[in-house]
Amino acid sequence: PSDCVSRTRQQPVLTNPHNFSLDIRMPGVVPAGSDTYLCMAFPVPTSRDSYIVDFIPHASMDTVHHMLLFGCQTPVSTTSYWDCGSVQGTCEDEASIMYAWARNAPPTKLPKDVGFKVGRNSGTSYFVLQIHYGDVTAFRDHHRDCSGLTLRMTSKPQPFIAGIYLLMSVDTVILPGKKVTNADIACDYTSYPIYPFAFRTHTHHLGKVVSGYRIRDGKWSMIGRQSPQLPQAFYPANKELNVKNGDTIAARCMFTGEGRTSKTYIGGTSADEMCNFYIMYYMDSKHAIPYMNCMETGSNELFQDIPAEANVPIAV
Ligand code: IYT
Ligand code: CU
Ligand code: CU
Secondary structure, eight states: OTTSOOSSOOOBOTTOTTEEEEEEEOOSBOOSSTTEEEEEEEEOSOSSOEEEEEEEEEOOTTTEEEEEEEEESOBSOSSSOEEOSSSSOSBSSOOEEEEEEETTSOOOOOOTTEEEEEBGGGTBOEEEEEEEEOOOGGGTTOOOBOOEEEEEEESSOOSEEEEEEEEEOSSOEEOTTOSOEEEEEEEEOOSSOBEEEEEEEEOOTTEEEEEEEEEETTEEEEEEEEOTTSOOOOEEOOSSOOBOTTOEEEEEEEEOOTTOSSOEEBOSSTTSBOOEEEEEEEEEGGGOOOEEEEOOBOOHHHHTTSOGGGGSOOOO
C-alpha cells in the first residue's frame, strides 16, 4: 500500500467538535481481472449514534466502474477485503445501501439537516464498500488502488433521518424472444410520511426502463424513471412529493426477452435478472424508519392505470 495514503487516519475538524471524517478506502488492491468486484468492511467508529451527512467519492475514473456503500451488522469478512462477485455477497445479514457512485453520473448530495443514522444501537455496526473494477488494463503497471469514499459525519442528532425504501421483484420470468415483459411491484404505505429525494434503478442486461410512483386517490405521480442501462447511481427524485399513510408505492421494470433462447429468472448472475427501484428518502427523526422494502407483485387491476411512459424505453 506504499502508494496509498493512510486509510485509518481520521481528520478532526477543529471548527466543530461534533464533526469528524471517516475514510472508507480499498487498502491498496490490484484486481485480478476485468469485472472484479471487491468488498471491504469498516467498523463504525463509535458505539454512540452518529450521522453521515456527506459522501465524498475518490475513484480512479479509468478503472472503477461503480462503488456502493452498504450498512449492516455482519459483513462476510472483518479482517480483509474479499472478492464479492456473484458468489460471495457483502453481508451475512441484510445489507442496506446508503450510497452509489457510478462513472459518468453526478453524485447525489444529502439535503441539509438530513443524515444516515449509524452506530451499534441503530443496527449498523459496519460499513461495507463494494467496488466494481471494470477495465483493468490501467493495472498493467501493478500500481495499487485505494478508491473509496470519505464520509463526513457528526455526533449531533439531525432533524431528519435518511432511509431507503426498496421495491424488488422476486418472481419475474422473462420468456425468450418476447418483446415486452413487465415486472410490477406495489405495496400499501402505512407509516409516517417520507420525503423521497433520490432514486436508483437496478436490472441486469434485459431491463429497458424502470419507473417508480406514488398512488394517492387513484392518481399516479412519478417519483423517478430511468434506464437501468445508464450509470446506476442515485438520481434526483421528482421534488415536492411525499408518501404518507394510505398511499400506495409502485414500480414497474420493463424487460425484453429478445436475444435470449431460454427463460430468464431473478437471480444473482449477469445471465439472470433483477428488478429494483430504490427510493432514498428523509423522515422526521422522531419516528424515523431507516429501511423498508416491498416485494409484492402488483395487481393487473392496479397497473391498468400506470402512465404510458413506464413502457417507453429511454435512449442510452
Ligand atoms: C434479488 C434482488 O433483486 N437483489 C437486489 C436487491 C437487494 C439489495 C439489497 C436485495 C437485498 C439487499 O440486501 I442492499 I436481500 C440486489 O442485489 N441489488 C444489487 C445490489 O445488491 C445492491 C444492486 O446493485 O441494486
Ligand atoms: Cu459497475
Ligand atoms: Cu442485480
